[in-house]
Amino acid sequence: MTFVLTNIVFSLIIGLVLVRLNTGGKTKTCSNLELMLYSLGLGPVFTVLILYFLLMVLRGHSDFFYLAAVTVIYLVLAVLGRKSVRPLVQEVKEKSIPILYFSFLLILLAAFIFLFMSNTLQLPIEGHDTLIHGNIGKMYYQEKAVTYSETIHNKQGGFYFTGSPKPAFSLLLTWEMIVNGCFSGPEGPHVGFDIYFRSISAYYGLLILLTAFLWLYRKNRYLALLGIVVLFSGLKFFLMFTGYHLDSYRMFFLILSWIFLAYSLKQKTRLSFFLLGVFSGFAAFIHLIGVVAAAANCLAFFIFLEKPFKERLLKTLALCLAVLLSGGIHYILDIVWGAKWGFLTYF
Amino acid sequence: MAILILSTVYAVIDKEADTPLTAEEAVEEFRDIETPGKKWLNGYLGVFFRFKYLGNINWLALPLLVYFFVTVRRRPRWQMGLVFVWCVTVLFLVFKGYTNFRYQFTLFPFTAVLVLLLLWEFLKEKKNVVKILCFSLLGIVCLYNIYHYFERYEFYWDIRVSREKAHFPRQLIDYLNNAPDLVDGSRRVLVFDQPLFYYYTGVRGLDERSPSIPGISKRLKRKTGNRGRLFNRIKKGAAVDYILLGSTQKKFYRSLLLTEFLDCECRPVLNDHGRFLYRLRNKPLEQELRSPRFKRFKLWQHRKKRPRNVSPWMKTFWRKGTFNFDYKRVKKKNRLLLRNREPGLKGIRQINLGFELGSKGLDMKIPGRRYIHFIVRASVSPALLNRKNFLFVSDYNGDEKNWKSEQIRFSSPYRRTYIVSHKVRKGSKRVIMGFRFTPTSPGDTLTIENARVYVSDENL
Numbered sequence: 001m002t003f004v005l006t007n008i009v010f011s012l013i014i015g016l017v018l019v020r021l022n023t024g025g026k027t028k029t030c031s032n033l034e035l036m037l038y039s040l041g042l043g044p045v046f047t048v049l050i051l052y053f054l055l056m057v058l059r060g061h062s063d064f065f066y067l068a069a070v071t072v073i074y075l076v077l078a079v080l081g082r083k084s085v086r087p088l089v090q091e092v093k094e095k096s097i098p099i100l101y102f103s104f105l106l107i108l109l110a111a112f113i114f115l116f117m118s119n120t121l122q123l124p125i126e127g128h129d130t131l132i133h134g135n136i137g138k139m140y141y142q143e144k145a146v147t148y149s150e151t152i153h154n155k156q157g158g159f160y161f162t163g164s165p166k167p168a169f170s171l172l173l174t175w176e177m178i179v180n181g182c183f184s185g186p187e188g189p190h191v192g193f194d195i196y197f198r199s200i201s202a203y204y205g206l207l208i209l210l211t212a213f214l215w216l217y218r219k220n221r222y223l224a225l226l227g228i229v230v231l232f233s234g235l236k237f238f239l240m241f242t243g244y245h246l247d248s249y250r251m252f253f254l255i256l257s258w259i260f261l262a263y264s265l266k267q268k269t270r271l272s273f274f275l276l277g278v279f280s281g282f283a284a285f286i287h288l289i290g291v292v293a294a295a296a297n298c299l300a301f302f303i304f305l306e307k308p309f310k311e312r313l314l315k316t317l318a319l320c321l322a323v324l325l326s327g328g329i330h331y332i333l334d335i336v337w338g339a340k341w342g343f344l345t346y347f
Numbered sequence: 348m349a350i351l352i353l354s355t356v357y358a359v360i361d362k363e364a365d366t367p368l369t370a371e372e373a374v375e376e377f378r379d380i381e382t383p384g385k386k387w388l389n390g391y392l393g394v395f396f397r398f399k400y401l402g403n404i405n406w407l408a409l410p411l412l413v414y415f416f417v418t419v420r421r422r423p424r425w426q427m428g429l430v431f432v433w434c435v436t437v438l439f440l441v442f443k444g445y446t447n448f449r450y451q452f453t454l455f456p457f458t459a460v461l462v463l464l465l466l467w468e469f470l471k472e473k474k475n476v477v478k479i480l481c482f483s484l485l486g487i488v489c490l491y492n493i494y495h496y497f498e499r500y501e502f503y504w505d506i507r508v509s510r511e512k513a514h515f516p517r518q519l520i521d522y523l524n525n526a527p528d529l530v531d532g533s534r535r536v537l538v539f540d541q542p543l544f545y546y547y548t549g550v551r552g553l554d555e556r557s558p559s560i561p562g563i564s565k566r567l568k569r570k571t572g573n574r575g576r577l578f579n580r581i582k583k584g585a586a587v588d589y590i591l592l593g594s595t596q597k598k599f600y601r602s603l604l605l606t607e608f609l610d611c612e613c614r615p616v617l618n619d620h621g622r623f624l625y626r627l628r629n630k631p632l633e634q635e636l637r638s639p640r641f642k643r644f645k646l647w648q649h650r651k652k653r654p655r656n657v658s659p660w661m662k663t664f665w666r667k668g669t670f671n672f673d674y675k676r677v678k679k680k681n682r683l684l685l686r687n688r689e690p691g692l693k694g695i696r697q698i699n700l701g702f703e704l705g706s707k708g709l710d711m712k713i714p715g716r717r718y719i720h721f722i723v724r725a726s727v728s729p730a731l732l733n734r735k736n737f738l739f740v741s742d743y744n745g746d747e748k749n750w751k752s753e754q755i756r757f758s759s760p761y762r763r764t765y766i767v768s769h770k771v772r773k774g775s776k777r778v779i780m781g782f783r784f785t786p787t788s789p790g791d792t793l794t795i796e797n798a799r800v801y802v803s804d805e806n807l
Contacts, residue, residue, distance in 0.1 A: 050650050119508050124515050124547070131542035139545065158535065159545040160554035181442040212460045217465050225488050230459050233489035234402035235499055236452045242507035247449055258432060285402065289453055290441070296435040302643035 002196040006043045013048060013074050015039030016081030016088070021271050023087050029263050029272045032091050033086075037214060039209045041252050042202065048171035049181045049327055052146055052285075057173075059145035062182035066144075102219055112241070116202055120242050125198060130244045134194065135159045137173030139145050141181075164339035167330060168286040169246040170253060173197040197244075204248035204272035205240040211255060250287040253279050261297050265304050276301065277319045281326020285347075291331060294323050353403060355489070356396050357495065359384035361695075378446050390445040393635045394437055394458070399499070402450040403492045404485065407462045424425040435456070516543070516619035518589075523548045528588060533633050537563075537581065539592035541622060553587055560585050567605040570761040574604070578612050578631045582793075585678075587627065595622040602759040603731075636801060646702055646798040649680050657681035658798065660702050660709040664779065668696025670785075685793040687786035696736075701781010702800070713742075713778050714771055714802045721730055721767045724797040728786070729760040735785035736793075740769035742779040762796060768807050 015036040022028050022035055050070050051294075058065075124132055135250050139154040140146055152161040163193070176196040212231060216224040231237045256280035263272035279299045283290030301318040334340075363383060379399070380390040388396040395406040411419050415422065415430055436454060444450030466485075467672050480496045493500065505511045520543070528534045530548040537560075538544050538552045545552055555564040561648035563580060566572050581587045590613060592749055600606055609615075636643065655674045673684040689696045704711040721740045734756055741752040753769040771778055780800065784793045801807075 024421065037739060076783055108629060113506060121509055123507060123513055124517075126515055126543065128542060130542075131546050135545045151558075154457075156546070156556060157545050158548075158552035158557070159539070159542075160557045162556065208456050212456055216463060223463060223467060223482065227460060227463055230402060230463065231456060231487055232403060233404075233451075233492045233681050234400055234455055234459075235496055235503075236400040236448060237402075237455065238500060239503060245449070251453055251456065254453065255588065258429060258457065261432060262425045262429050264426045266423070280708060289436070289444070289450060292439050293432065293436055296432040299435075300428040300431045304431070306424055339670050341630040 001175045001183060003199060003203075005179065006047050006175065006196075007040065008043070010047055010074050011040045011043030013035075013078045013081060014042045016084040017077050018271070018275075019080075019084035019088055020081050021274075023084070027267060029267060029275075032088050034214060036088065037207070037210055040254055041256075044172060044175075045168060045253065045285070048175055049282075049285065051171050051175055051178075052167055052327070052330075055140060055146040055171075057141075057142065062142060064176045066178050067182050075149055082328055097117075098221070116241070120202070121195065121198055125194065127244060130246075132161060133162075133165060133170045133246065134173050134197065136161070136165050136167070136231040137170035137197070138177070140167075140170060141177040148333050148336075150273045150339055154260040164344065166285065166287055166332055168282070168327060169200075170248060172200055175341060190287050201244050201246070201248050202241045202286070203236075204252045207252050208248055208255065211252075211259075246286060249285060250290055253283040254290055254293050256299055257283050257293060261300060264301065266309075267307075268305075273315065273319065274322065277322025278326045280319075280329050284323060285327020285330060294328060298323065349488075352406065354390060355401075356388055356398060356406075360396070360398060371642050377446070380446065386445075389448075391441050392438055392446060393445060393451040394520060397448055397451055398492055399496050402459060403488060405458045405460055407466070408458050411462065417691050433461075439454075439562050442692075450659055456697050471608070476487045481514065485638050490499065494805060514620040514624045519617050519619040519624060520547045522617055523589075523591075525551055526550070526589075533586070534588040535586050535652060536589040536591050536624075537587045538584070538598045539590070541591050541593055543622075544591055552591075552616045557788075565678060567603070568600060569604050570602070571607075571758075571763070572604045573763075574608055574612055575606060575631045575633060577604075581625050589616070589627070592623055594623070597623060602728045602761065606758055609761045623770050635807075636722075641801045641803045642804065644679050644709075644802075646680070646800055647795075649797075654788075657704075661700060661781075662701040662703065662707050664701065664703075664781065666698045668694070668698070670698055670784075678797060683795045685795070687789060687791045689786075690789055691786060695785075697783070699781060699783050700735070701739075701779060702782075702798075704778045711800075713775055713801075715773045715775060717771060717779060718806055719771055719780065720770050720801040720807050721769075722764065722797075722799050722801065722804065723767075723782075723795065724762060724764045725757070725782070725793065725795045726762045727757040727784075727789075728791040730787060731785070731791060731793075732757055732760070735783070737783050738765050738767050738781070739783060740767045740780040741778070742769065742771045742775040744772045746774045746778045747772070766807060768789060770806070 003072070015038075016034045017262060019040055021030045022030070022032060049071055049072055053067060054066055054069055056068075127133060135154070139152070139159060140156075142154070142156060146167060152159070152163075152165070154160075171196055175195060175285055180193070207227065209231065212227050213224045216227040236247075257276060260276040260279055262274050263269070264276045276297060280290075280294035284294040298319050301319055304310055305312050305315065320328075348658060359382075360379070361520075362384065379387045379397075389399075393401070395409060412430070412487075414425075419427065424607040433454070440451055440454065456660075461783050463485075466481070467478075471479055505630075506513055523529060523536070523545075527534065533550055534554045535551045536544065537555060539555050557569070560581075563577070563585065566577055590609065595605070608617070609623075609625050613627050615623065616626045617624040635641070646660060648656065662716060671684075671686040671688050675682050675684060684696070685700075687696055702709055704713050706758060721738065723738055727736055737754045737756045739752050739754045741750050743750050751769075751772065753767050755765050757765075757766050767780065782793060782795070786792075
């Protein structure tokens, strides 16, 4: 339920808005199908970003309140994006799809989904780091608040942690528990209450694979197949599909931020500039390496944009603001009220 | 050239360390950076050469990067921007992320795809046959990497896909979620870095680092200490009845007071896939032993002013080598320091000594079908914490015509209380208890500070 709502419905709504922004400008930043592919990853992260601000500002409300608040925002976005359906369908119809080639890939995909759902996803989370993130997500749910302090201590259950967790991954579990709380009643802890949380690693792994496939397919369809082999020749890539961690979640937005850095330096469209800020912010929101990448993106944008100095400076400041609003603000709050410079722990 | 590079890298990164590892090196071995070659290839340059986790074509980005810098003036700004951010991230990972392949993995998909795209651009003007040949070779090289590390793929497949070797401590979770005294919230579990406890159970826990139990964690991680006082602080002060820790903590804290506390003041409840749950006794051990259920025989006499007479019942069962028996009186307690006098490092030296019921004046009947608890306070040289040095209780059964033993290895170079409990079989003719001391160097020492034996119907 949470998966369909967040990863499909919410992602499609964001995708339609982005398509409208893409087709509304003087020049298109990229193809609409490409945007829709990227938007499949936006539902979860944008939802938790909204939840993050809600839990900071409006604390202690019921599950239904947060679900309703997030849904209202998406309804507004759906209204904005409603006119994008037709151009999108048109673009799909214009594409020629080699049936045999894609049938083979669809069979592989179906086999993976079957194995994943029937076997891998049945395993409970056991990894230390993911359990820490999960416990923090549970704590956010129990307290219905995101707060900052030097250490994390849940007095109710006793969970204690010295470190600086980045909230984006933990909030996915919080969101799942909120949705479950609305539809199936409050669940006590048991092995199996976090199935959506567990699916994130493989989901974003698939999105990374699809993004790589897209870029290689544009050159040559067989190069794209080789790309799949190359990626799976790294054991860690295989583990990403069979484990539960935030690696694919953080990497997806890092990769997108670099794609849109290239677009914004090359095409200089407003959408590319906006998405550069948003994806850099999301990358930072999820992990410390994302902060480094976001800072590097802003610096690269300033150095390599072919515009007068003043315009470059103003645009870079606007970019930094977009990064902050898309999740980078967490680090400022953490420095002031939280773990101070302890946010430099990885995790 | 490529084959030379690949074979050299495989040779370096697959090489195991030759010499035994220190604790720090064992951590590095876990991270695959325990040799200097591995530290460079898997560590600092792991983004390019950590073949096991990141495939074996990322290193092609290096010559492409050189080509880029040589032709940088012809490059469009967006390419310069991309290379800039990529280089910044690589440098960050080289200095701050070299120990962990997860961080190096960040760049893997982007780098691998970039290598393929740039190779395609490089070969764009060539004939199709050349392109097919080059990319086919690349594919074979990648498939070779899967073949080379296939065992690891199989290992994780068995755990996470076929689930044949899945390991989750379900029994532990079920126990904790159903233990009446935990479920009603009256008692707590002292938890040593086990986040699954908080994730899967609804019972109250107390993290060992929590500020609400000041000093307890510090005391448990000392070399020695007052167990009784600590017991009261944990049980009464903190309302804790259970202790939960993992095999990593058990190994890490093996020599410290925590292990002695677990062995003496707690009873093991469960060991489930590397998680150990202990339950604190109702009373401290020394108080429990004073109850009428335990019949005591003192084997060590501290009141003797001549330390040499501290244990007249002790005998040597077997000896090979030369040993020194030194007796000392320290703070009104008599100690035996058994020292290896055999010179050099070669040859076996070993001694079994201890006590035998009904022998050398030890007037104790063999308690058939009852428990013998041999409780000793002792320490041993640091290099002897191995399976050749232990305490034991054994009984010889006349009907079965065999010896049956319980053993506990020395686990700390510091003075520690050890308990060896053994149920004596019906019809056993002999019961012995004592120490196996197998030194390896001149000067290796076994120090015995106290020894007692208890007999009871129940296990400790």
